[in-house]
Amino acid sequence: MSAVDSPHGKGDQPCTTCESWKLAEAVANSRRDHSRATDCRVLLKRHQEGAECGAGGEG
Template identity: 80%
Template sequence: MSAADSPHGKGAQPCSTCESWKLAEAVANGQQDYSKATDCRVLLKRHRESAECRAGGQG
């Protein structure tokens, strides 16, 4: 998937914090730590709703 195909818009960079939370969730799921995976989803949602998120609530 190229940056132009990204859900963040044409040529936009995805938010690195969002990407970190998604990666942490995937790792937790791989380790069958579903409680931690849930925590990552909650923290990702909170981050996306904050003013800090560069993706503007997308992704």
């Protein structure tokens, strides 16, 4: 699979911002902070739909 065909956009590296939002959501869930977890999911989706995401809307 070439870098262009990769589900992570550039190379095989996932988008670090996406990974950060996913981690923040997991932490919020572990603390039973459902409001924060929802915020993280919304911000992740907005990020993935934006031009700055290297993952091309993964996940």
